[in-house]
Amino acid sequence: MATTLPLLNETVPVSCCAPLVREPIAADDAADLARRIKALADPTRLRLLSIVASSQEHEACVCDLTNPVGLSQPTVSHHLKILTDAGFLSRSKRGTWAYYALIPGALDDIAGMLKP
Amino acid sequence: MATTLPLLNETVPVSCCAPLVREPIAADDAADLARRIKALADPTRLRLLSIVASSQEHEACVCDLTNPVGLSQPTVSHHLKILTDAGFLSRSKRGTWAYYALIPGALDDIAGMLKP
Numbered sequence: 001m002a003t004t005l006p007l008l009n010e011t012v013p014v015s016c017c018a019p020l021v022r023e024p025i026a027a028d029d030a031a032d033l034a035r036r037i038k039a040l041a042d043p044t045r046l047r048l049l050s051i052v053a054s055s056q057e058h059e060a061c062v063c064d065l066t067n068p069v070g071l072s073q074p075t076v077s078h079h080l081k082i083l084t085d086a087g088f089l090s091r092s093k094r095g096t097w098a099y100y101a102l103i104p105g106a107l108d109d110i111a112g113m114l115k116p
Numbered sequence: 117m118a119t120t121l122p123l124l125n126e127t128v129p130v131s132c133c134a135p136l137v138r139e140p141i142a143a144d145d146a147a148d149l150a151r152r153i154k155a156l157a158d159p160t161r162l163r164l165l166s167i168v169a170s171s172q173e174h175e176a177c178v179c180d181l182t183n184p185v186g187l188s189q190p191t192v193s194h195h196l197k198i199l200t201d202a203g204f205l206s207r208s209k210r211g212t213w214a215y216y217a218l219i220p221g222a223l224d225d226i227a228g229m230l231k232p
Contacts, residue, residue, distance in 0.1 A: 020166035030166070031159040043150040046150055050136035050140045102137070114226055
């Protein structure tokens with residue numbers, strides 16, 4: 001069976017530019033990269049992203065994400081929306097619950113920009 | 117001649133933990149990583165870091181950093197202090213000017229956390 005890719009929203013990152021240690025990053029690229037990095041610059045979002053990413057199939061139900069971080073579902077959903085808007089997670093509704101999956105390559109794009 | 121390492125301040129990051137896609141990141145590690153990532157979550161700081169990192173010897177004089185980003189020296193120095201406090205840059209004074217150098221491995225630490 002072919003691997004299905006998650007639906008991507010409009011804010012999904014694309015590899016845009018050379019790593020920032022190789023040549024000065026352009027202003028537009030810096031603005032885009034900073035926007036994506038900002039979504040990661042929060043302890044709760046890093047923990048949620050890590051739980052999703054390390055789950056089976058890199059996917060987790062929102063119902064399994066509230067307990068580990070000890071926050072209410074609205075708060076967790078708010079953080080997940082920021083990660084989704086920044087292109088790190090995709091969201092799908094199945095029955096009662098929303099499921100979040102790591103978008104392949106999204107973290108690698110950021111890591112690739114930071115490494116030589 | 118032996119390579120000299122820059123002086124490190126107390127906030128220098130150390131490799132603390134497994135990549136966040138392999139296992140859920142611990143709360144303490146998430147807080148530390150978020151703090152460091154936050155220093156990068158700004159377009160001007162990314163540009164300054166990139167100019168320093170891509171300069172010869174990965175070092176640049178503050179006097180050469182104001183023009184490229186089109187900001188005053190106090191503003192540039194403020195951003196450079198945040199990058200220094202977060203352990204990405206080291207600072208040394210030589211004559212009139214301050215010089216900033218990329219701390220070896222600091223960006224790799226972040227990149228390594230994000231990649232599988």
